[in-house]
Amino acid sequence: MSSRHAFSPQLPFLLLSLLTGLTSSFVTPLMSYFLIDEINVEPIYISIYMVSVTLSGLVISQYLGHLADKGFNANRLYGLTMVCVGIAMVAFIFSEQFWHVFLAGVLFMSVGAGAVSQMLTVSGLWAKNQDIDLAAFNSKVRAAISLAWVVGPPLAFTLVANFGFAASFSVAIVCVIVATLFVVNVVPPQKATQQSLNTSLKGSLSLPFWLVGLAILAGMAGNVMYLSSMPLYVMNELGLAENLPGLMMGVVAALEIPTMLLAAKLARRIPPAGIMAVAFIFGCCFYVGVYFSQSSWELLTLQILNALFYGLYAGIGLTLLQQQAPDLTGFTSAFYSNATRVGMMLGTIGAGTVAQFFSFRDATIGSLCIAIFGLSVMLVFMFVKRRVHR
DSSP states (O other): OHHHHHHGGGHHHHHHHHHHHHHHHTTGGGHHHIIIIISOOOTHHHHHHHHHHHHHHHHHHHHHHHHHHTTOOHHHHHHHHHHHHHHHHHHHHHOOSHHHHHHHIIIIIHHHTTHHHHHHHHHHHHHHTSOSOHHHHHHHHHHHHHHHHHHHHHHHHHHHHHHOHHHHHHHHHHHHHHHHHHHHHTSOOOOOOHHHHHOOOTTTOOHHHHHHHHHHHHHHHHHHHHHHHHHHIIIIISOOOTTHHHHHHHHHHHHHHHHHHHHHHHTTTSOHHHHHHHHHHHHHHHHHHHHHOOSHHHHHHTHHHHHHHHHHHHHHHHHHHHHHSTTOHHHHHHHHHHHHHHHHHHHHHHHHHHHHHSOTTTHHHHHHHHHHHHHHHHHHHHHHHHHHHO
16 A cells, blocks of 8 residues: 555656657668668668767757756656757658758757656656655656567557558657657656755765766767667568567567666665676677577577676666765666667767778677676776775
């Protein structure tokens, strides 16, 4: 009874996270496939598109975060980002050339890229004033996104295989409409408090904060490098079924959910930095396995390791970052989102560049190197923290 009572106020924010994840799950996994198969560009153009959209998105997202910190209604800022995603989807449906997609991406998807950041801001502003387990709440928010990815990618690739890319983008538009109406009419309005407005960054950010941020960036870069190259590697180089990439994404998303929730429970007994380091070890094992896999059952089985990596990484990353700057909840949420976005950009650049000169399979080696780097960063973080506590 008391558990239900505690969960109930969190529900609107978890549903908002679910809707945000659902929208992206019908778009993000398809972009490299869409550009190469539908727009007929070379792999390097994937990198050009992603770099441009990500860099413009970083600037716009930071500005939206600034507006939220100034007291603007975070719900309405989130609604703005989702509307821009919807406009971009309409443009993608009617695009026939790369520059059409490029303009829609830079003008609208760059704003839409702030949706996750604004969702975290809305949730973070609410959680900051509640007597709840922040690690558990953050894990639930991340798990809600993964739940959306259980359904989204398999359905997206199935829609593309049977009806074309326009079908998947149209479903994303429906999600945008529902999410926008939901955040404006159902989710309690959230604004920064005066205390948050008066908080200064000066002297608040130490070396451990930046090390965690670097590890978060690395984890996302390795994951996206794999994610961007995997559909084309599976379908074009291995010659496996068209719906397999979506099925793989759905399986790992389903396994990530309990792993993320487990990460929050483990954080009560094990230092979060240790959990993060173990996550990168699982990531290294996963990328090695993918590189040597040749069949559907091998790739599907390996998603267990992928889920352990990403579930632990995503389930504890935001909480670990917030622990390094506990008085800057809004800033850390924005920084976390931007770190993952830069990681996505670098991962996509890496995938496109490696595929251009080598193969999509070899992009997995790049992911392995990044995971090793992320593990090294976490080991340095733990060493620095021990020195500080002595």
